[in-house]
Amino acid sequence: MVGMTDTEQASARTLELAERLRAAIGAAKVLTDPAQLRTYECDGLEAFRVRPGVVVLAEHRDDVVRTVKLCAQAGIPFVARGSGTGLSGGAVPVSDGVLIVLSRLRSIVDVDPDNARMVVEPGVINLWVTREAAPHDQLYAPDPSSQQVCSIGGNVAENSGGAHCLKYGFTVNHVMGAEVVLADGEVVHLGGSAPEHPGLDLLGAFVGSEGTLGVVTQVTVRLLRVPESVQTMLVGFHSVADAAGTVSDIIAAGILPAAIEMMDALAIEAAEAAVQCNYPEGAEAVLVIELDGPQVEVDEQFEHVETLARARHAFETRIAADAEDRALMWKGRKSAFAAVGRISPSYYVQDGVIPRTRLPEILASMSSLADEANLRVANVFHAGDGNLHPLILFDDAVPGAPKAAEELGFAILDLCIEAGGSITGEHGVGLEKKSKMAGQFTAEDLDTMQLVRCAFDPDGLANPGKLFPTPRLCGERPGVRTADTAPDPALGEVF
Amino acid sequence: MAVRSDNNTVLAGVTPGGMATPASAGEVADILRSTTGTVVPVGAGTKTGWAAAPTSCDLLLRTTALDRVVEHVPGDLVVVAEAGVPLETLQGQLAEHNQMLALDPPEPGATLGGIVGANASGPRRLRFGTVRDLLIGVTVVLADGTTARAGGKVVKNVAGYDLGKLYTGAHGALGVLVSTTWRLHPLPAAAGTVTVPVADAAEAGRLANLVARSTLTPTAVELRWDGGSGELVVLFESIPASVEAQSAAAIELLGGGERADEPPDWFGERPTGGVVLRMAYEPHALPRVLAALPAGSAGTASACTGVAYLSVPADADLAALRAAIAPYDGSAVVLGKPADLDVDHWGPVADSFGLMTRVKDQFDPGRRLSPGRLLGGL
Numbered sequence: 044m045v046g047m048t049d050t051e052q053a054s055a056r057t058l059e060l061a062e063r064l065r066a067a068i069g070a071a072k073v074l075t076d077p078a079q080l081r082t083y084e085c086d087g088l089e090a091f092r093v094r095p096g097v098v099v100l101a102e103h104r105d106d107v108v109r110t111v112k113l114c115a116q117a118g119i120p121f122v123a124r125g126s127g128t129g130l131s132g133g134a135v136p137v138s139d140g141v142l143i144v145l146s147r148l149r150s151i152v153d154v155d156p157d158n159a160r161m162v163v164e165p166g167v168i169n170l171w172v173t174r175e176a177a178p179h180d181q182l183y184a185p186d187p188s189s190q191q192v193c194s195i196g197g198n199v200a201e202n203s204g205g206a207h208c209l210k211y212g213f214t215v216n217h218v219m220g221a222e223v224v225l226a227d228g229e230v231v232h233l234g235g236s237a238p239e240h241p242g243l244d245l246l247g248a249f250v251g252s253e254g255t256l257g258v259v260t261q262v263t264v265r266l267l268r269v270p271e272s273v274q275t276m277l278v279g280f281h282s283v284a285d286a287a288g289t290v291s292d293i294i295a296a297g298i299l300p301a302a303i304e305m306m307d308a309l310a311i312e313a314a315e316a317a318v319q320c321n322y323p324e325g326a327e328a329v330l331v332i333e334l335d336g337p338q339v340e341v342d343e344q345f346e347h348v349e350t351l352a353r354a355r356h357a358f359e360t361r362i363a364a365d366a367e368d369r370a371l372m373w374k375g376r377k378s379a380f381a382a383v384g385r386i387s388p389s390y391y392v393q394d395g396v397i398p399r400t401r402l403p404e405i406l407a408s409m410s411s412l413a414d415e416a417n418l419r420v421a422n423v424f425h426a427g428d429g430n431l432h433p434l435i436l437f438d439d440a441v442p443g444a445p446k447a448a449e450e451l452g453f454a455i456l457d458l459c460i461e462a463g464g465s466i467t468g469e470h471g472v473g474l475e476k477k478s479k480m481a482g483q484f485t486a487e488d489l490d491t492m493q494l495v496r497c498a499f500d501p502d503g504l505a506n507p508g509k510l511f512p513t514p515r516l517c518g519e520r521p522g523v524r525t526a527d528t529a530p531d532p533a534l535g536e537v538f
Numbered sequence: 539m540a541v542r543s544d545n546n547t548v549l550a551g552v553t554p555g556g557m558a559t560p561a562s563a564g565e566v567a568d569i570l571r572s573t574t575g576t577v578v579p580v581g582a583g584t585k586t587g588w589a590a591a592p593t594s595c596d597l598l599l600r601t602t603a604l605d606r607v608v609e610h611v612p613g614d615l616v617v618v619a620e621a622g623v624p625l626e627t628l629q630g631q632l633a634e635h636n637q638m639l640a641l642d643p644p645e646p647g648a649t650l651g652g653i654v655g656a657n658a659s660g661p662r663r664l665r666f667g668t669v670r671d672l673l674i675g676v677t678v679v680l681a682d683g684t685t686a687r688a689g690g691k692v693v694k695n696v697a698g699y700d701l702g703k704l705y706t707g708a709h710g711a712l713g714v715l716v717s718t719t720w721r722l723h724p725l726p727a728a729a730g731t732v733t734v735p736v737a738d739a740a741e742a743g744r745l746a747n748l749v750a751r752s753t754l755t756p757t758a759v760e761l762r763w764d765g766g767s768g769e770l771v772v773l774f775e776s777i778p779a780s781v782e783a784q785s786a787a788a789i790e791l792l793g794g795g796e797r798a799d800e801p802p803d804w805f806g807e808r809p810t811g812g813v814v815l816r817m818a819y820e821p822h823a824l825p826r827v828l829a830a831l832p833a834g835s836a837g838t839a840s841a842c843t844g845v846a847y848l849s850v851p852a853d854a855d856l857a858a859l860r861a862a863i864a865p866y867d868g869s870a871v872v873l874g875k876p877a878d879l880d881v882d883h884w885g886p887v888a889d890s891f892g893l894m895t896r897v898k899d900q901f902d903p904g905r906r907l908s909p910g911r912l913l914g915g916l
Contacts, residue, residue: 157822237867239818242913247703271753297724340780400613465695491686498896
């Protein structure tokens with residue numbers, strides 16, 4: 044490769060790898076045509092775009108193993124991708140690297156209602172799991188808003204949450220076992236179908252590792268019994284403070300609803316425009332509260348919730364009359380992100396967490412920040428667990444507006460950190476927020492996390508350049524950090 | 539920090555060279571930085587037999603003086619407490635606010651750090667899960683004296699690797715736990731139990747399955763098992779109306795049963811004598827696991843979760859028992875044994891053992907923390 048630039052050499056090596064991949068797993072599963080590669084440039088966070096060198100459409104576990112082994116031999120990084128719905132750029136490819144697409148690995152391997160387990164491939168869509176479990180009166184609890192399209196493999200990578208994690212926890216609380224292809228191609232089984240296993244809980248560390256510890260090729264999930272009763276209530280308030288206060292009052296009363304979601308006036312306006320969800324007219328904020336469990340419990344607790352809401356001047360409380368009514372209440376909430384597109388040319392979703400009790404105060408601070416930035420913010424949160432989703436509205440035709448939106452989003456994350464919260468409750472750190480990790484954690488904290496990375500993937504080939512602000516060179520003494528050696532896929536301006 | 543050598547503590551058959559009881563994370567770090575020998579961290583020492591005996595213990599590091607409840611914000615249902623705080627002490631403070639840490643391992647005096655290190659749980663894991671489901675933040679001191687946090691103080695947080703999971707059940711082999719942050723639950727207003735006799739293993743399985751597949755929401759379903767029969771107790775903890783309604787429904791579902799307000803004395807107790815095992819397996823395999831037990835076995839099973847605590851005779855063939863439950867993803871870990879008995883503490887290793895070894899070597903390259911205590915002699 045004499046006479047070639049570094050970039051040309053990297054591309055040449057990737058094309059060589061593509062040839063070996065074609066020989067190993069079949070030419071039809073290996074894409075290098077630039078037009079085809081374009082589809083995979085970004086995930087749900089469209090601001091970050093990188094064209095991968097090669098895309099592998101894996102159809103079988105062994106396709107993943109062979110691909111990863113060839114990448115390891117060539118020293119070429121790889122990124123795993125599920126449905127590509129992630130919102131932090133976690134599945135953005137590495138330039139001249141390999142993107143392993145898992146959406147064709149979509150078999151339901153085993154349904155075991157007696158043990159309340161299901162074994163699925165990573166490309167299986169979240170909602171399919173609950174659909175398969177339904178005939179046995181069982182369900183899969185994690186329900187991210189994208190559940191109709193997001194994959195279980197992606198959920199494992201991101202430790203996805205959803206509206207119901209207030210009561211039921213996150214993906215990590217519902218994944219029992221995983222088959223994982225490590226960065227050198229070795230296949231290991233973490234966890235299993237029993238509730239405990241001797242030795243270290245490597246599965247617990249793997250779930251939520253955002254693709255940096257290996258590629259999951261099979262997942263064993265835990266199913267729950269469908270509750271006797273599920274009831275949903277929509278409550279309208281004249282002020283955001285009253286809605287937030289009601290959330291605290293419910294928790295203080297010892298009630299643990301399955302979900303407490305909050306939307307402010309701007310988010311309601313957007314949802315109405317998009318899906319006509321018929322939320323209380325004139326509300327400055329609504330709460331969607333869901334209780335589930337034995338009928339007698341749900342009935343009594345709903346009375347209690349209604350009393351608490353009235354005490355905070357709720358002007359309308361409406362209990363879903365039937366499944367259709369309930370679905371409409373949820374449709375308003377679950378479509379809120381996309382709906383904001385109806386009232387603004389562009390928007391930017393952030394994801395931060397604060398201690399629940401600080402909600403009124405932080406909302407006021409967010410509002411001041413938005414005013415200072417001269418931007419509108421629609422708020423949708425998982426209020427029960429303090430998980431904020433500010434939707435920052437802007438017009439990308441206005442010079443500087445995208446940058447201002449991003450800065451406002453990051454300023455909101457700073458508020459979360461100052462309040463003792465987190466820079467992400469469910470979207471992950473990915474590419475977008477890796478610089479913010481240094482605000483939430485010390486260098487020692489981050490170095491310690493990277494010890495895990497060094498054990499799983501010492502050469503740093505699995506999804507490099509994500510999650511950590513500064514990669515650690517494995518084998519070095521703690522505290523010795525290198526400059527970012529992985530190709531940073533961020534392309535100058537975000538947006 | 540003075541390191542004493544005048545102690546008579548014996549740790550899983552090994553006499554430590556010395557003992558230290560640091561009172562702050564800084565003191566823990568000083569000890570690890572200023573010494574080079576092997577260190578075995580313990581809390582109150584209630585579960586030292588749960589891991590294999592250390593291959594060496596130059597210093598027994600007790601965390602009992604790290605005993606402050608640092609922060610409790612009732613409205614957030616979150617508490618931060620140092621590793622040496624006894625669970626009972628914490629529960630007492632939380633109860634004043636009608637809250638609890640939903641963990642109920644029975645060992646009296648057990649500390650939070652020890653409970654995390656040993657991954658101890660009790661009957662209510664059916665409803666609330668175990669340490670991994672409740673621990674939301676952790677601070678550890680690594681073998682080289684580095685102090686590192688993971689997780690945080692909010693229930694929902696996916697920033698960075700969740701190292702709390704890795705330290706759970708690690709018996710101090712990756713670092714010394716100094717502080718823990720927990721998700722809390724409201725204390726239930728009422729409790730009630732329904733108890734039914736169980737004639738044999740098949741009936742135990744049938745009754746447990748009836749409850750598991752029903753819409754009942756018990757906080758625990760415990761089986762007392764002794765010589766081929768026993769009794770099953772279903773515990774409901776909720777608002778009074780729900781406890782009443784569910785108890786009545788349980789009696790109908792199970793075809794009878796005694797109603798009581800309190801769980802029986804044996805509820806949640808660990809068995810003693812012989813070799814005490816913690817067995818884990820697919821929950822539906824309960825009757826097959828019970829049938830595989832050697833004669834003379836007794837103990838309790840969390841009947842709907844797939845975990846059992848059983849005492850088996852000291853001369854039982856542990857390898858045969860492990861092989862018999864292997865088809866159900868089963869494992870049997872020794873929690874206690876006669877001092878002179880040589881047993882395979884953890885059982886066989888899985889295909890992830892190489893990876894586990896690499897994790898241990900990254901965190902503790904000198905293998906000075908709890909050496910030999912983990913699976914496979916790590």
